Amino acid sequence: MTVAAIILVPDNAAALGNADGEPAVRRVAHAAWSGGALPIVIVADETAPLAEALSGLPVTLHEAGSVAPGVAWLASGLAAATKAVTETTAGLLWPFRYTWVDPETVTSLVEAHGATPTSIIRPSYAGAPGLPILIPAALAERLAALAPRHGVEAVDALIAQGVPVRILELGDPGIVYDMATPRADLPEYQGPPQPEGAAVYEWNEELATHAERSGEPAR
Numbered sequence: 637m638t639v640a641a642i643i644l645v646p647d648n649a650a651a652l653g654n655a656d657g658e659p660a661v662r663r664v665a666h667a668a669w670s671g672g673a674l675p676i677v678i679v680a681d682e683t684a685p686l687a688e689a690l691s692g693l694p695v696t697l698h699e700a701g702s703v704a705p706g707v708a709w710l711a712s713g714l715a716a717a718t719k720a721v722t723e724t725t726a727g728l729l730w731p732f733r734y735t736w737v738d739p740e741t742v743t744s745l746v747e748a749h750g751a752t753p754t755s756i757i758r759p760s761y762a763g764a765p766g767l768p769i770l771i772p773a774a775l776a777e778r779l780a781a782l783a784p785r786h787g788v789e790a791v792d793a794l795i796a797q798g799v800p801v802r803i804l805e806l807g808d809p810g811i812v813y814d815m816a817t818p819r820a821d822l823p824e825y826q827g828p829p830q831p832e833g834a835a836v837y838e839w840n841e842e843l844a845t846h847a848e849r850s851g852e853p854a855r
Contacts (some may be wrong), residue, residue, distance in 0.1 A: 637723070637725045637726070637727060637750055637753065638674055638721055638723040638724045638726075639672075639673055639724070639725070639726045639728065639745070639746045639749055639770065639811040640673060640674065640675050640676070640677055640713075640717035640720075640721070640724050640726070640727040640728065640731060640773075641665070641667060641668035641669075641673035641675075641676045641677065641679060641727070641728045641730055641742070641768070641799075642677050642709075642710055642713035642714060642727040642728060642729060642744070642840060643661065643664055643668065643678050643679065643713075643719065643730045643731075643732055644680075644705065644709050644713070644729075644730065644731050644787070645679065645680040645686065645732045646674045646676075646677060646680070646705040646708065646709075646734060647659060648680060648681075648682065648685045648686060650820075651680075651686065651732045652673075652685070652686070652689055653815075655668065655735040655815055655819075656735075656818075659689040660732055660733070660735045661678065661686055661689055661732050661852060662689050662690055662693065663677065663735045664732050664734070664735055664737070665690055665693050665695050666693060667737050667738065667739050667742060668705060668728070668730065668739075668742055669685055669693060669694060670685075670739035670742070670748050671738075671739035671740065671741065671742020671743045671745075671746070672739075672742060672743050673728060673742050673746065674694075674721060674772070675694070675695075675696050675720045675721050675724070676693070676694060676695045676696065677696045677698050677713045677716050677717045677720070677727075678690065678695050678696070678698065679698050679699075679700050679709045679710075679712060679713040679716075680697075680698075680699065680700065680788050681696035681699065681700055682699060683698065683699050685726050694817070696714060696717070696720050698712065698716040700712055701788065703755070703783075704783075704784055705783050705786075706783055706784045706785060706786045706790075706840060707779050707780070707783050707784070707785050707786065707787050707789075707790035708754045708783040708784065708785065709787075710729050710771070710779060710787050710790070711776050711779045711780035711785065713727065713778075714727045714771075714776045715776060717773075718773060718776075718839075721849060723806070724773055725749070725753060725771070725772065725773050725774075726749050726753075726770050726771060726772045726773055726818065727758075727769075727770070727771055727773060728742070728745065728768035728769070728770055729767065729768055729769045729770075729771055729787045729788075729791065730767060731787070731814075732766035733815050733816070734767045734768065734807070734810065734811065734815075734849050735810075735815040736810030736813060736814075736815070736817075736819055736822060737767075737768065737808065737810040737811055738825060738827075738829060739811070740806075740808070740809055740828070741791065741806050741808040741811060742761070742768075743761055743808050744828050745757055745759060745768070745770045745804070746770075748770070748802065749772075752802050753771055753772065754774070754801045755772070755799075755800040755801060756769065756770065756771055756772070756791060756794065756795060756800070756801045756802070757769070757770040757797055757801070757802045757803075757804060758770075758801060758802070758803050758804070759789075759804050759805075759808065759811045760803050760804065760805050760809050760811070761805070761806065761807065761808055761809050761812045761817075761823075762821070762823075763773065763805070764812045765803065766808075766810075766811030766812040766815055766823050767788070767811055768811075768825070769787075769788070771791065771794075772822075775794060775799065778794060778797075779794070782794070789811075790791045793796050796801060799849055804828075805828075805829060806827070807825065807826030807828055807829065807840050808825060808827070809822045809823045809824070809825060809826045810822065810825075810829055
């Protein structure tokens, strides 16, 4: 299974604006890539102005043409992702303004898709649902039929139609606070809750954590 990032850019000037030292759209694309999303599709009216800001990153630039911003952009981006990587089974609905999303959140959403492949998966922070939202690629046609609604409205409509949804508490303030809030003013990042039964290291914690990440036995 492969999960794409569908980054929606209806405002190129804002997407090229400063987000803690780099263009907002680049920060989003880098978080998607670091978290394991593939392919990364940037959907915009005109993509040429974004190319330089995204140089060096493995992104697909996709022009929406005459289609108005909204759920149609997401459906178009999902189609482009499936064309680029045929194994694509889901996409992350990701408005570029959500620049502070942590890569670990992306990883958690990708892993959750593997466990519940037919469900919409939405992250939450302190009980508040946020973005990006993972949407199975099989829903692309149903999404397109909901145009001209915006992405979140369309997702809510699918849920109302009976599509299963899974809410994940991921402890990431970046999913509810967009670039209007400076990064330095975000609430504390907490990360996903520790799974029940997870090992607790009381000594040599740093060494044990390194071993756990690398797959080596803890000494």
